Amino acid sequence: MPPSPASPRSRFGIEFVLLARRWRRALDQRLAMVGLTDATWAPLVHLSESGDGVSQKDLAALVGIDGSSLVRLLDLLVGQGLVERRMDENDRRARLIFLTKAGRAAVARIRRELSRGEAEMLVDLSDEDIAALLDAFARIDRRLRLERPQP
Template sequence: MDDDTPALPRQRFGMRFVVLARRWRRALDAQLAALGLTDAGWPPLMYLAEAGGGLTQRELAERIGIDGSSLVRLLDQHARAGWIERRDDPQDRRTWRLFLTRDGRAVVRRIQAVLDRVEGRMLAGLDDAQLQALLDGFDRIGEGIEAMEAGE
């Protein structure tokens, strides 16, 4: 591509997506810091809340997209804060199941309030149909990534 040729949407997408994701995260993190949460600290709580609890550490790490050893440190911090508890898996004694505590559920409600407020402002220019189209696109991108990782 020479300097006079405009970039095609597929050529612009990756960089725009990366930059936007970083900006999105920074905007959220600035607000969530008031709750004492880091950019890595709040997603595990939200995924546990969404799942209703009972996820294994491996399942949670896969949903978040981080390494299991990184997640263990976060879970230890959250357990010390009284936000999560680990329970034995009745089907497999080598496995822990993760659950939010009452305090953890309260923190999730505060996180959700921040997300609603901040994301509401960021998404104000999009209607529900546009948002659904973006979410559908994210799903297809995720499927493409999974296929690539599987070697297809």
């Protein structure tokens, strides 16, 4: 029998998506104060976490966007002096992405602002609440990875 319209299970997806949008908007507004948008800070953070020398293809997958969208973002970030592209010595057709000194400084500012913003948004939750949510997210993510719809 399908869940009733008012049941938590039936509301979960919509509530989760709405919360994710509000969360992202709040972080975006906070990072706008340091001159960055989600589109520009996300690649910097992923690059920092992955280590220098990430391929454009891998970085696009980490950020969750297609390669052509990443190219435009990288053009912007290169223009701002935050990243640089270098030829991959193992595959001359490929480019590897590296943070510059200014890019590393930007990531430090980003992390400070993200930490402050997340602390404010999570103030009403205990560490146990957060751990339980992260565990639930991981289980949902595993299920989604297993059950990819076929075209």
